[in-house]
Amino acid sequence: MDSSVSAELLKRDGYEVGAVVMMMSDEHMKTVQAAREAASALDIPLFELDLRQEFKKEIIDYFAAEYLRGRTPSPCVRCNPRIKFKYLLKTALDNGYTYIATGHYAKISRVDSCGAYLILKASSDKRDQSYMLAGLGQDVLSRLICPLSGMEKSEVRQIAMDLGLKCHDAPDSVENCFIPDNDYARFIESSYGKSPRGNFVLDDGTVVGSHSGILHYTIGQRKGLGVALGKPAYVSRINPDKNEVVLSFKKRMTTCIELDELFEASEGLLSDPARRYCCKLRSTGALLECRLERRGKRALIFLKEPYPAVSSGQAAVIYDGDGESAAVYGMGIIDNCK
Known part of the structure; x- marks a missing residue:
């Protein structure tokens, strides 16, 4: 629905849209x-791309390998950056279009202080998707x-309804588009083999x-552990080398995070x-206030x-501050926490 309404808004603004x-x-x-x-x-013309092979190699195989390493x-x-926008941009340029557009709730602006285009938070914190776009160059x-950066979902649904689009009452998209029931453990074990049992340790x-x-x-994680210790326990660490899940009676608090695969939206x-x-x-x-020390492609x-509850494997997205229009400066993948 979001993409369809974006297309309609661009048509109203005079763009030739595909x-x-x-x-x-x-x-x-x-x-x-x-x-x-839609x-x-x-x-409008529709270009259909079959990217199942590329998506499996770049995303699904990676997703499974990370979970099997005890990461999230x-x-x-x-x-x-690796699939969706890569092939969206290629398709646009190959067919004579100048710009690309999506239904994401985020802003794009050229920032004079660095001379670069940056992603800014959307007006609605609830709908802001700047985190998801942080790896774009x-x-x-x-x-x-x-086009939807300054809009609320209710406005978007109303436009879709006025247009008679069947998708006007479609549910919000889920984060994981290739496992509809969100049972990632079942999906991984059915495709990549069972994860071996091991020990819970304190x-x-x-x-x-x-x-x-x-x-x-x-x-x-606290629920669904399947072990009774007389009081609530949390997963504080996962040790893939020993195949151990470490439990603690207190939540593990993090003050220092090691990042890998550091990416800057613009150099410097x-x-x-x-x-x-x-x-x-x-x-x-x-948004959490922090300092950052860069060490090549790590930080x-x-x-x-x-x-x-900071999990290795998750993305850490860096902003220039915590204002209403905070800009994405870059990101990295969480490798370790202290």
Whole structure:
């Protein structure tokens, strides 16, 4: 629905509009059919791409490998630069279009102080999707339009209804588009093999039970552990080398985060160790004040205040501050926490 309304708004502004739909997995057949119906209703051409092979290699295989290592990946953050926007831009340029647009709730603006196009938070914190787009480079951002950045979902649904689009009452899209029931453990084990059972241990190494395989657990998890200790316990660490899940009776608090695969939206934005940045450690998380020390393609983030349940494998997105229009300066993948 968001993409369809974006197309309509661009048509109203005088753009010549075409649409692209991507078949990422066998779960996307309904998405393709919905795109065909919307393109017909809007009277715009539709380009259909079969990217199942590319998506499996770049996203699904990576997703499974990360969970089997005891990490919690961010598939959408990885998919956007490597698959979705890569092929969206290629299709646009190959067919004579100048710009690309999506239904994401974010703003794109050229910032004079650095001479680059940056992603800004959307007006609605609830709908802001700047975190998901943090890995996009200047080749994409310089051509990207996000027509819904200043709108609420109710406004978008009303436009879709007025247009007679069947998708006007479609539910919000889920973060994981290739596992519709969100049972990622079942999906991984059915496709990549069972995760071996191992031990639950306490911080001091005491064995307190057996777990079902490390991919079934994530940092901070309290429910569904299947072990009774007389009081609430949390997953504080996952040790893939020993196949152990470490439990603690207190939430593990983090003040220092090691990042890998550091990415800057524009060169030099993450090179000032004295600057106060802010970061998001999950898509719906709060902006946390921090410092950043860069070390090549790695970095250390020092949080001003301790923060609970930080998972390796997740994206940490760096902003220039915590204002209403905070700009994305870059991102990295959480490798370790202290």
